[in-house]
Amino acid sequence: MENYVLITGASSGxxxxxxxxxxxxxxxxxxxxxxxxxxxxxxxxxxxxxxxxWNYDLADVENIYDNLTAxxxxxxxxxxxxxxxxxxxxxxxxxxxxxxxxxxxxxxxFLSAVEILRSLVKRKTNAKNLKDVILVxxxxxxxxxxxxxxxxxxxxxxxxxxxxxxxxxxxxTRVNTINPGIIHTPxxxxxxxxxxxxxxxxxxxxxxxxxxxxxANMAEFxxxxxxxxxxxxxxxxxxxxxxxI
Amino acid sequence: MNEKxxxxxxxxxxxxxxxxxxxxxxxxxxxxxxxxxxxFQSFVFKKxxxxxxxxxxxxxxxxxxxxxxxx
Numbered sequence: 001m002e003n004y005v006l007i008t009g010a011s012s013g014x015x016x017x018x019x020x021x022x023x024x025x026x027x028x029x030x031x032x033x034x035x036x037x038x039x040x041x042x043x044x045x046x047x048x049x050x051x052x053x054w055n056y057d058l059a060d061v062e063n064i065y066d067n068l069t070a071x072x073x074x075x076x077x078x079x080x081x082x083x084x085x086x087x088x089x090x091x092x093x094x095x096x097x098x099x100x101x102x103x104x105x106x107x108x109x110f111l112s113a114v115e116i117l118r119s120l121v122k123r124k125t126n127a128k129n130l131k132d133v134i135l136v137x138x139x140x141x142x143x144x145x146x147x148x149x150x151x152x153x154x155x156x157x158x159x160x161x162x163x164x165x166x167x168x169x170x171x172x173t174r175v176n177t178i179n180p181g182i183i184h185t186p187x188x189x190x191x192x193x194x195x196x197x198x199x200x201x202x203x204x205x206x207x208x209x210x211x212x213x214x215x216a217n218m219a220e221f222x223x224x225x226x227x228x229x230x231x232x233x234x235x236x237x238x239x240x241x242x243x244x245i
Numbered sequence: 246m247n248e249k250x251x252x253x254x255x256x257x258x259x260x261x262x263x264x265x266x267x268x269x270x271x272x273x274x275x276x277x278x279x280x281x282x283x284x285f286q287s288f289v290f291k292k293x294x295x296x297x298x299x300x301x302x303x304x305x306x307x308x309x310x311x312x313x314x315x316x
Contacts, residue, residue: 123262168280 003080003129004029005223008058008116011037013185014136015085017212018219020044023051026081026223033057058086061107064115069125078129079120081223084113084158085136089187091147102150109154114161121169130173132223135162136215137177139238155179159234166232174231178218181238183210206240246292251312258284267309289314 004027009015011032019028023045031054032038038055042048054071058064072079087109090101113135120130140148141156159177166175182188182201192198192209201209214237221227222235236242246254248267256265259276271277282302289297292315305311 121260123260124256127262 002027003078003131004052005081005083005132006054006079006116006120007031007083007085008112009084009086009136010041013085013187014180014183014212014215015083016041016044017216018083018085018136019051020046021213021216021220022081022083022223023047025220027051029054029077029079031056031058031086058108058112059104061111061115064112065119068116068119069122072119072125077126079126080129081132081134082116082120082130083134083136083219083223084116086112087136087154089151092150093147094149097150105150105154106157109151110157110161113158117165121173128172130169132227133162133165133169133173133175134219134222135175135177137162137179137234139179139181139236139242142179142236142242162234163232170231174222174227176222176227176230176232177234178215178222179234179236179238180210180215181205181236181241183212183215185212201241204241204244205238206244208239210237210239246315248312251315252308254288255285255308255311258288265308267307267312269308271305271307271311285311285314 005022006029007015007019007022008031010019010030011034019030019041022028028045028051030038030041030051033055035053035055038053042051045051052075054068056064056067088105090105092101117133120126135158137158138155140152141159162175162177169175182205192201218235218237222230252265259265259274259281261274261276282299286297286299286302289295297314302314
């Protein structure tokens with residue numbers, strides 16, 4: 001049996017495009033809350049009947065480990081890859097922040113990845129099958145922006161976690177992050193309708209704003225044997241935004 | 246803590262695919278390394294309130310020797 005790649009956030013945006021791209025090579029476990037939208041993703045994939053769903057709401061972080069472990073055992077799956085693309089984003093100032101909202105963001109953006117990975121490296125569950133981990137982060141930890149402190153903190157946690165895990169899980173498992181800048185998604189397009197925001201970002205995105213496939217292409221490379229010597233690294237895909245003055 | 250409970254705990258700490266017994270030799274376990282030894286010391290401290298001497302843990306030859314720290 002071929003080893004599966006588990007993709008969280010597979011029902012939309014970057015996660016969906018990563019799924020479509022990786023489906024050319026791997027059978028997938030498409031993770032998401034909404035089955036109808038997961039069905040849409042599956043229909044877009046190559047060999048759509050090979051891919052299965054893990055229908056779970058990552059906001060329920062306390063039960064991820066048990067749920068996923070049972071899912072793997074009950075379906076007798078071997079999971080060789082993990083792409084964490086699920087994430088939420090909102091803008092808030094320190095003055096207005098609500099602790100519950102920050103905790104939800106930390107749960108979905110960061111702690112859910114911890115709990116999933118904990119299940120996938122448990123040898124009684126998944127032997128030594130897990131080879132490649134890609135955590136979708138952001139350039140937010142590398143650039144400061146008003147209102148993005150909490151989102152940036154959740155993604156900075158992902159970055160640091162990835163480096164530590166690359167060390168802890170070597171040589172069996174490689175762990176890397178992809179750090180996109182602004183990507184055309186429904187969420188970001190909404191932000192860019194604001195003229196001031198659009199003009200501000202347009203100046204620094206030397207190659208323009210990205211598309212979801214730009215992230216998917218990097219994921220395809222990192223998941224492949226071509227990246228076999230690469231671990232613990234952050235791959236910025238931002239059209240030059242972090243280096244522009 | 247009885248032997249059965251200890252074996253369950255030590256399998257979690259070691260993250261082994263196959264079960265271990267009291268006679269399993271640590272030299273034959275690729276999972277037994279310095280980081281896992283450190284995790285084991287934390288486990289002993291949590292269970293007994295006493296921090297084991299790392300050198301003593303290093304002398305352990307098999308699972309039974311590790312059990313002596315929490316018996």
